[in-house]
Amino acid sequence: MPKKLIELKNIYKSFDDEQVVKNFNLYVNKNEFVTLVGPSGCGKTTTLRMIGGFEFPDSGDIILNGERVNDIPPYHRPINTVFQRYALFPHLSVFDNIAYGLRNFNRVFEDVKSNVRKSYEKEKKALATKLQNKNTTKEEKAEIKYRFKEIKAEIKEKIFDEKEKLYDANLSEIEKRYDKKEKELLDKIEVLENDTVRINNAKDELEKLEEKIDEETSGMKKTERTKVLQKYNKELVIIRKIAYQEDVDELYAELKTVYKYRADEEKSAKSLMMSKHHIKEAVIDALKLVKLSGFQNRKISNMSGGQQQRVAIARALVNKPKILLLDEPLAALDLKLRQNMQYELKEMQRQLGITFIYVTHDQEEALTMSDIVVVMDNGEIQQIGTPQDIYNEPKNRFVASFIGESNIIRAKYKAPKQVEFMGTVFDCTDENFKNGEICDVVIRPEDFDIVPLEEAKLKGIVDSIIFKGVVYEICAIIQGVEFVIHKYEKFEVGDEIGLTVDAFEIHLMKVKKP
Structure with missing residues (x-):
């Protein structure tokens, strides 16, 4: 449900x-x-x-x-809002416009505060009802007002407690996640640094491969030598990475980034805000969603109206x-x-x-x-x-x-599933009307059928015709009343046309009493 x-x-x-x-x-x-x-x-x-x-x-x-x-x-x-005029900050880049809410707002904490306030909702409602009751005495009203002050203080205290819990939970999650990452990287580094056999084998392989390349390229021109080097390039990169311990250097660089991200997240956790790298990830994802990938450094003033509108949507959606x-x-x-x-x-x-x-x-x-x-x-x-x-x-x-567009005609409900308008009785599907009850009939322009005059229930003269790209909009005068009809066929002004309409296309409405 x-x-x-x-x-x-x-x-x-x-x-x-x-x-x-x-x-x-x-x-x-x-x-x-x-x-x-x-x-x-x-x-x-x-x-x-x-x-x-x-x-x-x-x-x-x-x-x-x-x-x-x-x-x-x-x-x-x-709630977030996308305004008609977008309300973007013209002095900020696309990235900073979208990131603004993430740097200044925490949706999780707002939900926590809402849950605390909701826990007092029933009591506050009951107190408000009692306060408005004429039979409530002055002493009782004073107690109710005092209780409202107590509730306000309790909510403030509980929100503070929940904030501390949220902070502790965030720090605990950060510690657990990064301890695991750091251990995995340090273990890999230790294994690679102590694997001297692997390193020495790589050095020997590299020396042999370089000798082989020198022999193959001896006496070659520069362009020919480049082609040979390209052939061995992938293999050279892999062996050099091991021989010169470049793979270890890469792991140390990754570990340094992990330390930086951890410090960043721990600092942000104190204010319950997102860390810089998480904000960056969220903004990039939001830009991808609105099909503006790669526009993060663009100035707002250098974007079209459609692009600005997408930025406004991304900013509204980024903090979920x-x-x-x-x-x-x-x-x-x-x-x-x-x-x-x-x-x-x-x-x-x-x-x-x-x-x-x-x-x-x-x-x-x-x-x-x-x-x-x-x-x-x-x-x-x-x-x-x-x-x-x-x-x-x-x-x-x-x-x-x-x-x-509609044709709305005053009509009379004649009998079960029958309605009269323009002096003619039509079958319909509505049944919630009394016999003789005045009602309004609605017929959409596309629901009329143009038929030979001898088969028509209504006959009219074409007063004007406009081509609307897919259909012709025909205005026909029937008994002094203008009807609008949409059809693929073209007619000329002054033509007499015959109309009928299926029972399922006639909709009846109650007449609003003045």
């Missing part, structure tokens, strides 16, 4: 007495790609900012991984957040690049197993990338569902008109 990672309960938010988010209820499961879509000003970015901690709700609760986080600042939440928020990150890109990035983002999300919450006003983008689409208007959720559900079964006029 999917695990709830984020839950928003009865969220309200206003600016200057204007309600921008109203009665917002939503939960997001772990590893889902959820998109908030709607027109400008519908409240989608405000909702995203509340999840991230950049705005706080007027009322309601935001639950992250079981913890109420209404008052938790952004840097203490298991549980949730990634994306606020219209593709809006500034050209169409082709935007389409490519849609698929790449979805693939990244699948590979990493991170929950993505994405904001866009582009309906196609929402349908292409999402597991779940949340359609918003005027601060309220209009519909939640899979892309297929949202497109094929819109709940109201707004969703039907905002997501894709």
Whole structure:
């Protein structure tokens, strides 16, 4: 069963007495790609900012991984954000931009702090409920307030204790790992240094091989001598490495690096941060993920908009957040690049197993990338569902008109699985309507069939026609009403066409009461 990672309960938010988010209820499961879509000003970015901690709700609760986080600042939440304008540091290189979070933040320690706070969540909730109860006496309220102060102090003390435990565990792991590495290298060095027979044999072999090469190349020109040397080069390298103990020197160099890395990790462990070489590895991996390998030293100002956007994504992903928020990150890109990035983002999300919450006003983008689409208007959720559900079964006029193109016609439900519109009765599949009930019919432009006039249920005159690259968009006037039809066939303005539509392509919606 999917695990709830984020839950928003009865969220309200206003600016200057204007309600921008109203009665917002939503939960997001772990590893889902959820998109908030709607027109400008519908409240989608405000909702995203509340999840991230950049705005706080007027009322309601935001639950992250079981913890109420209404008052938790952004840097203490298991969340990273990719902003529309990327918010990269122009004075830093690509590497330093991506490494910034790793040098200043520890995800493991933040999880530890969250777990400590969560352990008091039930008690705090019960105390808050009792505090608001009208029957609670002044003495009891004073005790409750004092207990809140105690809880705050206890949390601080426990976090300190957990930090010490984490530090000790890190040092113990470092000591165990590097003790093993150092012993393995020292044992190898000792064996090689004491193997005099191997060394002397290598020296003898080297002397013989060099004599053989001298004999073969005697009297040769420089170019011919080079060819002979190339033939023996691999063998020479191997023998010289043993004879001159270069293999031992390499092990000593490796041991020196191990000592350096150990000291680096022990120093970083005190502040619970990553060591320099681990940061380097993480940045290189992040660049590889966003297909920017080799760009680590590039200046931000020398990169295209698409490349900058990838850097922003890498920076957000490098410290492995549980949730990634994306606020219209593709809006500034050209169409082709935007389409490519849609698929790449979805693939990244699948590979990493991170929950993505994405904001866009582009309906196609929402349908292409999402597991779940949340359609918003005027601060309220209009519909939640899979892309297929949202497109094929819109709940109201707004969703039907905002997501894709639609023909929406007022109709009357005549009998079980029959609906009348434009003076004609059509078969349909909807059954949750009463006989005689007024409803709205939604038919997508691609769902009309153009048929001979004698077989048509509707007849119209072509008013305009536009070629859209794959299909023709035909506007036909039927009984004074404009219908939009998408077809591969071309017609001329003024042509009379006949239409019919399959029962499965007719979707009925309840009429919203004023």
